[in-house]
Amino acid sequence: MASVMEARNLGRSFALESSDLGKINSVQAECYRLPLEEALVDAAHGEHKFFEVVVCRIASSKGYEGVGYTYTGGKGGRAIAEFIRTDLSDIAIGQPASDIAGIWNKLQTKLHYVGRGGLLSFAIAAMDIGLWDLAAKALDKSIAALLSHGAPATDVETYVGFIDLQLDGDSLAQLAERALERGFVAAKTKVGRDAMAEDVSRVALLRSVLGAGRDLMVDANFAFDVERAIKFSQSIEEFDIKWFEEPISPDDFEGYASVAKATNIPLAMGENLHLVEEFERAIRYSKLTYLQPDASNIGGITGWLKVAEMAKNADLKVCTHGMHELHVSLLASLEEPGCLEFHSFPIDQYATHRLELKDGRAVVPDRKGIGVEFDFNLLKPHRVS
């Protein structure tokens, strides 16, 4: 074949130069249920005691291999693994491993009736990330280098995303102090308690611990309606908030614009938008300042790059949600990267390398492939499917 496969429909048209990576001849999926050290609480999902990682292993007829993955907040992982093992696998087997964009389109189209977001976006993600891993390894490049026009960035801006709605006073202050000690220079806190005054005082406390000049964000996990979101937003304007994330339901695209008009705090969302079409709608209606696609639930690296391109065209910043160990490389490939969330689900504790910080910034790995290699000895005891 020795062809140059274009990554079609990615907007940016970089070439996946490949001397035939072979045809996909094996797809496997496994689900791991991983305990959190302490229960984490947010307004939408309540208490998290576990998160899940679904691994997708892909092999091609030329002997190349890739390992992709997605994650969940503790629910849905076994169904995602089953979806990959059955219908996604049926569609992918026999396709050229280098035709990542073509496979992405086939999966979206052939599974549209039961798809259009939801579990399919996670399942495609695990497979798509595995295909990029396979391609980057075959081409002996890091994913950041493969995706960049020139040389990728060597580090990116980052912040720590707390899941801390359960914490107050001293325990909240200690959480922030420990983060500063670990080298973080920016943080995001959960809001959405029943008593708004408690949310305001928690934000005030964090601002005082961080000090002026460090970035502080808030995240309501859509706990509010428009009226309450506006009232709360106005109550915390004095604390110099970088963004207000998911103040209201991710389905109320127009409501976001109403909130945006009533406050000077910029708005952010993305973790619950699992279709490119939903990001289009958000750009059109929601007056966001930051888009936060998560490769694990927007159909992988392919979906993430589509959103990044849309953001660029709309002059919006791309920040990320979750899976920092992978997103660090995706951000590094952009001309104007936004900010990386260092997420509270510690996926990289089960990998051979953890994300490194240097001078408050996240270091971009230059390992071949996606830069995330799981340590299956650590994962193995937690396998549930």
Add this chain to the structure above:
Amino acid sequence: MASVMEARNLGRSFALESSDLGKINSVQAECYRLPLEEALVDAAHGEHKFFEVVVCRIASSKGYEGVGYTYTGGKGGRAIAEFIRTDLSDIAIGQPASDIAGIWNKLQTKLHYVGRGGLLSFAIAAMDIGLWDLAAKALDKSIAALLSHGAPATDVETYVGFIDLQLDGDSLAQLAERALERGFVAAKTKVGRDAMAEDVSRVALLRSVLGAGRDLMVDANFAFDVERAIKFSQSIEEFDIKWFEEPISPDDFEGYASVAKATNIPLAMGENLHLVEEFERAIRYSKLTYLQPDASNIGGITGWLKVAEMAKNADLKVCTHGMHELHVSLLASLEEPGCLEFHSFPIDQYATHRLELKDGRAVVPDRKGIGVEFDFNLLKPHRVS
């Protein structure tokens, strides 16, 4: 307990009068892959050789049982069954079996991150329909009687929905003639071929076979863009078309309005809207005349009733997509029922009773429960999960 549980948030607030149906203590799910006699073709999904039925069996601590189900076009069924067996079951076990609306809300909320439509809408459907079956059987009523304010209708308007994009000329005419012989008085055909002239002549042929005065609809399975949809619509106006279904992508809500403004053929959609919020959006933007919720993918009877209520408030007609053996009873419970699709996936061939026609209308069953009892001897050879 001996309480009257209100089916909350259904809009219409009928009472599910129950003397304690017990707590859910068992949830089981099975997937059956069922062959079609001949391959059926539409523009979006290509060839169908199979469809799937996922059955959900629920039992309560008081000894009541219910059997619900959903179906797919041949893909996704095993993942749906796995989702029910794992996360949905975890949430439902221990809940009062009569609190159908409360369970629906819990499933949507707790699985939101991996849900918001997609497979979750199908999985909730199977469980929700099983809960309604359990409740109706416990109360010794048909689902139509349970849902109706007064006596339910005894028959409803119906049409046969062909999946016939592969047929032309004589074979298409014969399909329609056989339908007339079986007693149907209205039909819907698939369109969306590469050559628009072929679509037009197929519609013309069907109109001539049906004769004037019988309803004829067309369904593009979103094969067109706005421009082509307008052109095609104008090309078939002369054939007295009752509705044009899914001319364009179900995500292009505003595009539907552009089509509606340019033609006198009313528009319909719904089979790909799997969230109540999406129907709200369609009502707001799309200038539809007919809404077509499918209980199998809008979260079951509970989701379907929410859409029916929204349709009533917006002065739109509710017609249905798929699973005619169940929808006949749901339509019968409405004050102003729309039209039942007799679908080409013959689910009721695997049930103890098939849907009956009388004078061209569908007969509403008065069996206890949802009125659909599977014959597991027929299903058994097709079990895949």
